Amino acid sequence: xxxxxxxxxxxxxxxxxxxxxxxxxxxxxxxxxxxxxxxxxxxxxxxxxxxxxxxxxxxxxxxxxxxxxxxxxxxxxxxxxxxxxxxxxxxxxxxxxxxxxxxxxxxxxxxxxxxxxxxxxxxxxxxxxxxxxxxxxxxxxxxxxxxxxxxxxxxxxxxxxxxxxxxxxxxxxxxxxxxxxxxxxxxxxxxxxxxxxxxxxxxxxxxxxxxxxxxxxxxxxxxxxxxxxxxxxxxxxxxxxxxxxxxxxxxxxxxxxxxxxxxxxxxxxxxxxxxxxxxxxxxxxxxxxxxxxxxxxxxxxxxxxxxxxxxxxxxxxxxxxxxxxxxxxxxxxxxxxxxxxxxxxxxxxxxxxxxxxxxxxxxxxxxxxxxxxxxxxxxxxxxxxxxxxxxxxxxxxxxxxxxxxxxxxxxxxxxxxxxxxxxxxxxxxxxxxxxxxxxxxxxxxxxxxxxxxxxxxxxxxxxxxxxxxxxxxxxxxxxxxxxxxxxxxxxxxxxxxxxxxxxxxxxxxxxxxxxxxxxxxxxxxxxxxxxxxxxxxxxxxxxxxxxxxxxxxxxxxxxxxxxxxxxxxxxxxxxxxxxx
Ligand code: ADP
Ligand code: MG
Numbered sequence: 190x191x192x193x194x195x196x197x198x199x200x201x202x203x204x205x206x207x208x209x210x211x212x213x214x215x216x217x218x219x220x221x222x223x224x225x226x227x228x229x230x231x232x233x234x235x236x237x238x239x240x241x242x243x244x245x246x247x248x249x250x251x252x253x254x255x256x257x258x259x260x261x262x263x264x265x266x267x268x269x270x271x272x273x274x275x276x277x278x279x280x281x282x283x284x285x286x287x288x289x290x291x292x293x294x295x296x297x298x299x300x301x302x303x304x305x306x307x308x309x310x311x312x313x314x315x316x317x318x319x320x321x322x323x324x325x326x327x328x329x330x331x332x333x334x335x336x337x338x339x340x341x342x343x344x345x346x347x348x349x350x351x352x353x354x355x356x357x358x359x360x361x362x363x364x365x366x367x368x369x370x371x372x373x374x375x376x377x378x379x380x381x382x383x384x385x386x387x388x389x390x391x392x393x394x395x396x397x398x399x400x401x402x403x404x405x406x407x408x409x410x411x412x413x414x415x416x417x418x419x420x421x422x423x424x425x426x427x428x429x430x431x432x433x434x435x436x437x438x439x440x441x442x443x444x445x446x447x448x449x450x451x452x453x454x455x456x457x458x459x460x461x462x463x464x465x466x467x468x469x470x471x472x473x474x475x476x477x478x479x480x481x482x483x484x485x486x487x488x489x490x491x492x493x494x495x496x497x498x499x500x501x502x503x504x505x506x507x508x509x510x511x512x513x514x515x516x517x518x519x520x521x522x523x524x525x526x527x528x529x530x531x532x533x534x535x536x537x538x539x540x541x542x543x544x545x546x547x548x549x550x551x552x553x554x555x556x557x558x559x560x561x562x563x564x565x566x567x568x569x570x571x572x573x574x575x576x577x578x579x580x581x582x583x584x585x586x587x588x589x590x591x592x593x594x595x596x597x598x599x600x601x602x603x604x605x606x607x608x609x610x611x612x613x614x615x616x617x618x619x620x621x622x623x624x625x626x627x628x629x630x631x632x633x634x635x636x637x638x639x640x641x642x643x644x645x646x647x648x649x650x651x652x653x654x655x656x657x658x659x660x661x662x663x664x665x666x667x668x669x670x671x672x673x674x675x676x677x678x679x680x681x682x683x684x685x686x687x688x689x690x691x692x693x694x695x696x697x698x699x700x701x702x703x704x705x706x707x708x709x710x711x712x713x714x715x716x717x718x719x720x721x722x723x724x725x726x727x728x729x730x731x732x733x734x735x736x737x738x739x740x741x742x743x744x745x746x747x748x749x750x751x752x753x754x755x756x757x758x759x760x761x762x763x764x765x766x767x768x769x
Contacts, residue, residue: 209381211341211372212238215303216245218348219274221387224301226250226265226638228258228631229276230285233319234305234369239276250634250666255282257656259289259302260631261638263362264618266299267425268639270392272355272363277304279369280320284327291331292628293362296621297422299355300362302328309339309368325366333361341374342384349386356392359507360425395506397523402531405476405502405519410540412474414497414547415441416461418486421448421621422479422505428526429614432478435533440542442551444468446480447619451611462607464554470495471550476502479525482514483622489515504528566608571721572746575600578675579608581726582647586610589643589733593618593636597629598649599754601675605647624756627655629672634659637668643733646672650699651680657708663738664712671732671739673725674705681754683747701747709740720744 209217215238219225226248231239243249252258255277262273273293277286283304293300306325307318315321328335334354338347351363376384409415417439423432433453436443442461445452453460461468469486470493482489482501489501502519503511511520521528542548566580582605586594590612596605596619611617618632629648636644653674663670677683678701685695706716715737717728725743732739753760 207378208375209341209378210375211344211367212241213245214341214344214376214381214385215348215367215372216242216247217382218345218385220245220247221385222348222352223271224274224352227274227276228252228261228265228635230255230258230278230282232278232282234372235276235278235303235367238305238372248638250638250662252631252634252662253658254656255285256288256627257631257634257659257662259286259300260292260628260656261635262302263289263293263296263298263300264628264632265635265639266293266355266360267296267421267618268615268636270299270356270360270425270427272299272301272352273635275300275302277302278320279304279306279324280322283322283324287328287331289631290328290362290364292621292623292625294332295623297360297425298362299360301351301355301365302332302362303365303367305372306337306366306368308370325364328364328366331362332364333359335364335366337366337368338371339368341371341376341381344371345385349388352388353391358392358395359505359510360392392524394527395523397504397521397528397531399531401519401521401523402528402535405504405521405532406535408474408500408502408519409439409441409476409536412500413544414472415439415474415476415543416468416472417441417443417476417478418446418480419443419449419452419478420446420480423525424449424452424479424615426479426525427614428529431526431529431533435529435536438533439536439540440548441476442468442543442548446485447606448615448617448621449480450606451616452614454612455610456612458552459548461551461555463558464551466493467554468551469493471497472499473497474500474502476504478504478529481505481510481622485622562608569722570746572744573720573722573725574746574749575604575675576608577722578673578725578743578745579605579647581722582645582673582729583609585645585726585729585733587612590616591642592616592733593640593642593644595619595629595632595636595644595646595648597626597652598647598675599651599681600677600750601647601649601652601754603754603756609647626652629653630656630659630663633670633672634662634666634668637670638666643669643736644671645729645733646670648672648674650674650676650678650703650705653705654699657705660709660714660738660740661712664709664714668738669733669736671729671741672709673729673741673743675745676703676705676742677745677750678703678747681752682750704742706740706742709738712738714738714740716740716742718742718744
């Protein structure tokens with residue numbers, strides 16, 4: 190191939206104009222399909238590709254670590270319904286991006302990981318190339334689809350296929366393996382242009398069968414205590430008006446999963462968020478809309494679901510999701526927009542809303558819980574506890590409902606999810622299905638880039654540390670991101686001691702009195718140290734008004750947290766723990 194390239198270099202200029210190469214074909218294929226942003230980290234063999242993409246008008250955002258870039262791409266996919274693109278170098282860069290690709294697949298977010306790779310001939314003979322690795326084979330089990338492109342003429346169809354695989358049906362992650370040699374491969378420009386494919390109807394509507402709609406409506410009509418659970422699939426679907434109409438017309442109480450908060454406001458009279466355990470226990474018919482009965486819903490059985498026998502209706506685009514944990518008596522397979530519209534249509538005729546016995550009991554429970562919590566949210570303790578600090582942030586989001594909220598941590602996550610009400614769809618983005626740590630900074634960057642709205646990140650100190658270096662990226666692109674680090678000196682809490690009395694601190698403990706705000710200052714952003722809710726409120730409002738990259742080190746009582754937040758029960762217990 191290098192011989193060909195050389196012969197081009199000596200060829201007449203008019204010949205050169207008729208040629209294109211792998212670099213340009215990939216860029217053209219992405220642009221043709223409206224993929225105008227790339228999140229990545231430059232290096233061999235994709236450095237020039239990034240430069241050229243920028244020169245051709247693609248927004249190329251360079252990160253400090255591929256994992257954060259990958260998380261950014263994954264959430265860009267969730268927010269836009271177009272695959273988020275992450276670009277990495279070979280072997281180690283690819284592996285760093287792969288965690289995010291697996292995360293995207295697990296969460297049903299469309300994403301394409303594009304990695305440069307070593308030459309096939311050398312990799313396949315295991316002859317020890319620079320960063321040699323059979324990346325395609327490694328990616329396959331961790332994503333929805335994986336393709337390798339060996340010929341420039343195939344780039345158009347490969348990109349089209351990757352896009353369709355990512356967004357159609359249940360969305361997920363796709364891997365595109367591009368060996369170094371592909372980038373410089375040349376071909377006739379006219380043929381190259383013709384080889385590009387603009388994907389037609391990338392995520393076709395999937396219309397539910399009329400029988401499945403009738404079955405679901407029959408089950409709903411027979412319910413005494415119905416409940417709707419909205420998941421992030423419902424938020425992803427962007428069928429906001431139809432979902433709101435279905436909930437309000439039916440009069441059925443709804444429970445939003447974490448990232449579905451705000452699809453309808455948490456303050457909506459039918460929202461059962463603050464009565465979660467009651468509705469899970471007492472409901473007799475549960476309709477899941479874009480939510481899976483996985484660990485986050487205790488697999489649809491066991492103590493948290495109480496003794497009331499349940500009938501489940503499930504709306505999902507993935508037929509294999511049905512009956513995954515418990516029997517689904519009314520599976521409705523299709524895209525949420527189409528399914529909800531069909532249900533709404535059917536419900537119009539002779540529908541009776543649930544009894545006030547049921548809805549009134551929920552309202553009472555919810556109001557009780559909210560008023561019990563209210564005084565705790567108003568405390569002005571210093572050092573702060575979680576409730577005092579989150580009470581302030583709750584007010585700030587109520588006053589700024591368009592802001593994006595990023596949230597990760599353990600206690601910081603669990604308590605913020607419950608305390609901070611959301612008012613608009615797709616404003617809350619968090620740790621998702623895996624409860625993963627490290628998504629925060631990538632999510633902040635993508636949220637700012639994709640929505641153009643100010644971003645508030647509520648971060649545990651441990652969670653922040655996984656991708657903290659990306660504050661440089663935030664400053665470099667001057668993004669309107671305000672990060673609040675809930676600093677309690679450690680993981681879960683900062684009070685553990687080394688039982689041996691040795692010099693090392695306990696495994697869950699960090700540097701006491703650390704000043705994360707200085708990290709932001711190092712790159713020209715604003716750093717603030719706060720010790721009380723009043724100070725926190727001022728600092729966040731200033732940041733949100735100014736739009737300047739800001740990091741607020743919020744000093745939290747090291748004793749305030751609990752082990753693993755709300756999921757301490759998932760820790761295995763040693764019976765020998767107390768023995769010496
Ligand atoms: P949550 O964690 O909020 O409960 P999950 O990630 O468990 O949400 O579930 C999301 C579900 O939504 C997945 O089963 C996925 O197949 C489904 N889904 C995603 N997009 C759509 C869509 N457009 N139409 C129908 N179902 C969808
Ligand atoms: Mg779920």
